[in-house]
Amino acid sequence: MNGIARIPVLAAALSLLVVSTGCKRLEARDQLNKGVQAYKSAKYEEAINHFQNAVNLDPSYPMTRIYLATAYAQQVVPDLPTPDNLKKANLAIDSYKKVLQEHPGDNTSLKGIASLYFNMGDMDLAKQWQQKVIQSDPKDPEAPYTIGVIDWKAAYKNTVQALAAGGLQDDGTGNVKMSKQTCAKLKAENAQAVGEGLNYLEKAIQIRPSYDDAMSYLNLTYRQKADIDCGDPNAVKQDVAEAQQWNDKAMGTRKANEIQKEKSQAGGIVMDNTK
Secondary structure (H helix, E strand, C coil), X not given: CHHHHHHHHHHHHHHHHHHHHHHHHHHHHHHHHHHHHHHHCCCHHHHHHHHHHHHHHCCCCHXXXXXXXXXXXXXXXXXXXXXXXXXXXXXXXXXXXXXXXXXXXXHHHHHHHHXXXXXXXXXXXXXXXHHHHHHHCCCCCHHHHHHHHHHHHHHHHHHHHHHHHCCCCCCCCCCCCCCHHHHHHHHHHHHXXXXXXXXXXXXXXXXXXXXXXXXXXXXXXXXXXXXXXXXCHHHHHHHHHHHHHHHHHHHHHHHHHHHHHXXXXXXXXXXXXXX
């Protein structure tokens, strides 16, 4: 009798559990909606509180953690290594990583983490996470572009320091006045980054042919290539010419993109003045 009597009691308990779970999910959605409204109003602390409440009510809903991470990330100031800023960045990264535990290929979380490391100046980790973005979505042009930018930053920093040691400033055209010692130093330090950077920037443009920012960095990276081609005047000349071509193409493409954007904002209506 005792075993039979427990069946309706258990059924009732399960029913209450379902109702309770359903209520929590509704409450979580309400907190999520309130968080979104606060976020849109730039009330990020308020948004974080609502998103955290939503996570506590329904930890299984990954979108809530993404919103929470995004709200934390919005408060992070790039290149500001204060304890409070680093704490916010790490809270955002931890929230994104919790999403990835359940959804390893979530591109929003992968890109969010990569962006946070970039903004905090950890370029090695930023590059590692951009590589994960590429693995998750090979057609994403922004990940290879960012790796190209990281490589250029590293090469340019080396160039400025090496030239300064010899009393020179970067002229952007191969720095023909640099010493043989400086030339050898830059070859050793920058060859890998320059080669990789060119490869990734070209890949970004293959994916997005109108990527004017990637064209601009190809211009800059070819000027770094001119530095490591020191000792070969023909190669330096060719590198600088290639850089100028990409610079011109970037300017033309940027103008075309702006015109296209204006057309799109105007509804795509273009006056025909030829009649």
